[in-house]
Amino acid sequence: MIVCFNGNSFIMKLHMQLVVLITGWASICFAAPSFHDETLVAHMDNLRVSEASGLAASRKHRGVLYTHNDADKPEPFVYAINATNAAIISTLRLFPAENHDWEDIAVGPCGDRSCIYVGDSSSHKLYRVEEPDYIHSDQILTDVLAVHTDWSHQFDTLMIDRHGNAYVVRSHIDQDRLIGRLSRDAWNNSHTVQIETFQLPHLHHLHSSDPKSGDISADGTQLLLLTEEQVYYWKVHNDDVIGTLRHNSPTVLPTKTHGVVEGICWDQAGVNYYEIAESYHTGPPLLIFNRR
Template identity: 35%
Template structure:
């Protein structure tokens, strides 16, 4: 049996494995702002109920957009002072440091354009704003984590409850490298990273395009262009968890879908695609009555 056939069988079995049950996606609203046209990341706020953060990838200024998860309306534009958007591919929200009660937004400047720029391959850490009452506000970079590797790019960033940062490389077939970054915040010289852990999936595109760890750390989502995969991680060992076959969850295909996140309770998940006037989809557990 070839490796390709084995991986295809794994993906087929995973889709039929018993696991959490979610309803098909429902449209909560549409992104009306034309300047949000390459939404490549999505993350749920831990300080503000019903708020999601998103960002454009390469070509935009260093902006994060706070949107309302119930109708996709824009709440605030956050300008990140001290950062540059070479190719921002994903966002995550988690504690700023292990044991901290302060939450940060993590920004992955890790796209293809970043890999070809000596000043990029950076994770920016920015403290969540305590208020979103202003339509425009500026946030300062709290710290940066610089790294180097042999992968062309990553579009999938995750942060666990202990403030550990994970990336998954974006490769043809989706079998990306999963790496846990060392906690070397603030170093000017990039730290080389590598891993022997690869996703056990098989796709026909360059994947994955996004990922997220639930706020309690026990659930993991990985989004490919045409699929959403799920792993249960009861012990917090994400590298070990992703070596096992995933469960496939409902997903309404988006032509350029590159963003996914859990809600702030880790119960439902959202997806958002690139382009103008894209819908924000919410996938609720089956026991929720809409």
């Protein structure tokens, strides 16, 4: 038996099948990840860290996180903590640096090195210092660089992309949510530097103090913004943080449902994420959200 078919019709059907196949594959590959609700790691030492604000994962030391106190306990100290039990491993004194109102911390590249970045919302300064080679004892980190910016808005969020560019997000306002970008090349300036500013689209359920923290994964492909009610997640497209935030809808991830959560970060591998909350009676709780 001879089977005949229309060539154009056959090609069109084959094309449509391929489109469906490829589209389905893409939706699987680029679907947002799913996470379990929070698991308490442990409470930190309340005597040293009682106003935890900001969280970041070390790139040099596996299983180490960094945090600090905010303006209610204005010490220029970064605390290196064990990610498995929240114990303080080391107190890192940043010098020269002042804590007027440190609100967030991040870790990212600085040339071919890995650096700790701290954002001071009150003085409109960003600090940067190389991660120490060891953290098994308290120490002073010298050679801290500071850049004074023209960003006149309050911010609680500092993020560093995989190239070393810094991002701050305006908070303590109901509308006009802005994000600013500081080039990685700005750190050699001794004068006030300009932050490139962009308008962010509307995000649902924001309180005036939101967002409270944020982080970009080490490989630059995933971004988190922490708010009082939820966590927003973006898959960074084409290595473009600003474009992704402005033109792509986020996915909502779980967050701690009570208490004042002030810091969020990816783990070193960008698989799970951590949160830390302020605490007035017990030590600040360190929480982990494990990927399903």
